[in-house]
Amino acid sequence: MTFATKYRRVGLIVPSSNVTMETEIPALLKARETILPDRFTFHSSRMRMKSVVKEELEAMDADSVRCATELSDAAVEVQAYACLVAIMSMGLGYHRASREKLEKATAGNGCPTPVLNSAGALIDGLKEMGVKKVSIICPYMRPLTKMVVDYIENEGIEVQDFLALEIPDNLEVASQDPTAPSELWRKLDLRGVDAIVASACVQMPSLPSIEMIERASGLPTMSAAVATTRQILRNLNLTEIAPGGGALLANGMPASEPMLA
Structure with a gap:
């Protein structure tokens, strides 16, 4: 008897102009698939932002609740909000308030989901x-x-x-x-x-x-991408290890050859 592979659904809350989060985080987790059996799929919702200035960052952050709610429609197992400076420009310690706000939005949508952010x-x-x-x-x-x-x-x-x-x-x-x-x-x-x-x-x-x-x-x-990947794994209750992620994702594993993004 064979069993279908279980894929862990990862939700990504992404600035509309960001193209790297959906490159580096999947690259790390795909590299992990070469040494461990866990498999991942990635699902994004986007917030408008083109210029990295405080006004656009504030407007973008206000849109994060919509993104978290949309991703909870897909029953993702964890959500990662990836715009470090957007969080940090909103006031000291805001990564905690953002997480609480977005987790509340997923619960209100009937699919409570752990939410992390790259700043935290x-x-x-x-x-x-x-x-x-x-x-x-x-x-x-x-x-x-x-x-x-x-x-x-x-x-x-x-x-x-x-x-x-x-x-x-x-x-x-x-x-x-x-x-x-x-x-x-x-x-x-x-x-x-x-x-x-x-x-x-x-x-x-x-x-x-x-x-x-x-x-x-x-x-x-x-x-920020390496740290975010580690927190994704933690929230999925998986071993926090991925080749190419340096000491934070090494878990005693020797350093690998440099990864190409």
Whole structure:
């Protein structure tokens, strides 16, 4: 007797101009399928946003309830809201309020679903690795990058240094070379840091760079996409491991060859 493969349904709440979340997170989970039996499908709902400026981010976030409700129609098992700066620009600690609001929307639609966001996932990933001081790379304009820094520091993690690439157009963010962070990290002040965030943005590609930076720097390296993937696995009660995801998704596994996004 044979049994049909059980696919775990992952819901993605995505800015309309984001094309990287639906590339890097599935890439990590598909790589995981090569070593573990779990299988995944991905289902998206989009919020309008083209320019990474505070006004558009606020309007986009207001649309997240609709997205969460739509995805609950599909009975997804977990939802991931992926726009780190949208959450962090809404006020300190907002990742908790956003999660509560969206989970309430799914329950009100008759399909209660755990909801995570990339902002909370990054904070949790840093804390769970015992990180006290970090340096980060962001694609955002400097004022938004400073908001991200303030948000992280409000959560008890010192930001030693940051690199703001100052790219306002979200599609231009996505067009960046995914291997660029493997050299950009060298511009950061790493004195006393416990980890590097190669991309504090789920739109800026960085997946091939994660383990390249770890090998060159000797420091644990993560990204918003890697941290989000870990939280997706956690909410599905699955082992938090995926080849190419660096220390956060290694679970004692040796580093793999760099992944191509």
